[in-house]
Amino acid sequence: MKRLIALAALMVCALMVSTASAKDWSKVRIGVEGAYPPFSYVTPAGELAGFDIDIAKALGEAMGAEVTLVAQDWDGIIPALLAKKYDAIVASMSITEERKQKVAFTNKYYQTPAKFVCKKGTIAEFSRDAIKGKKVGVQRATIHDRYLTDNYGNDVEIKRYGTQDEAYLDLTAGRVDLLLADSVALSDGFLKKPEGADYQFIGPDLSDPKWFGDGAGIAIRKEDTDLVEKFNMAIDKIRSDGTYKTIQDKYFDFNVYGE
């Protein structure tokens, strides 16, 4: 019996040691969203696909790490990173000051502006007065949510959704009059599809860094500074060796990286 207890104690010690030292990043778990086409979505076959997914895999390869993808709903995506459900987030997350207080970011891996979308013919010209009193849909916990709340919170009725897909459903059902989201997500995930045929962009490109940050980066726990470095080097590598462009051309016909 005593030997058994001693053995068990030894095993517990061994386990603790192995978790403490397993930070050579030969295996990296990456949190992704899976409901944000064309950046991240689930194919009819049930597999994760999209720009973010391909970038995540390419970065893993460039780092020489084995990547495991973990799908996670957006509004829990930072808490789950902090709770160590995965080690990095590759989910079109904009680099903003608020988020920097909780997590560390790599350099950006793409940057696109935000835009409003409405049904064709419902709003002639975009202005604060033109959208006053309208219902505007937005994905909860996004930079777009924050921008809308801070700038139009008193003028419009804000409807917050867990995923962008739910917001599209309610726009086509007529439950909201406008959506605010990333322009590329809106154009490729909605406007170019049959259900988006009656809808159009309205208003200016929005990219004020105060709300929209410095592009989309990879979020990593603050203590893992070595992983941030590894990802930054991996981003530079896929940018220079043409992998980035190959992935970009698969999804877009323009430069998604920005300036």
Added chain:
Amino acid sequence: MDFTLIFENIGIYFTGLQNTVVLVSISLVLGLLLAVPLAVLLNYGNNSIRLPIRAYIYFFRGTPLLVQMFLVYYGFGQFDLIKDSLLWPFFKEAYFCALFAFTLNTGAYTAEILRGAIKATNHGEIEAAMAAGMSKLLMIRRIILPSAFRRALPAYSNEIIFMLHGSALASVITIVDITGAARIINSRYYSPYEAFVTAAVFYMTLTFIIVFLVKKLEVRWFAHLQPQSNNPAIEAPP
């Protein structure tokens, strides 16, 4: 931990509280109004009435509330037949969809609770009512239902609390209830602990009030079963 951000944003929780209380109260009242006739019909109706009621109860007890709400909210919006109908202005509103799903859900559970309570009515009470020459309707109204309500009260208080907690699902269809408020605060400040603990306190307070009121009602309804120590009519003989 930083609860100042909760105090700064407490207004949004009170909006949420109001939405939760209104949603749950209305659906409980409507659900109960629906459940009473259904429970009576389940006991005294013929088969052609009982079968559709059973099917309704089976559907709502057999599927999760979340699925029912998605069906009503996103599912109905898919059909042009409904979108072009006079009902659409109602189903367009998230609030109405939640109310609709909640009412039918609690109605099904309550009907089942009441059905059992009616079935358990003491034979003696029914025989006495018949001997007194009561018609069936009068007997149901004066004897069976009051006695069934008493028996159903403890189980029904559970249903009230389940409904309160189930209403948290309203937050997934854009309604700002208590949980919705917590999700907004969480998403803005990335402080899940503070945001959801505050929501928990709100729910616990509401549950406390419900338990207190049910207890009051229980004392009142079961007065005839209490020991009558303070009753001056029954005094120990000198």
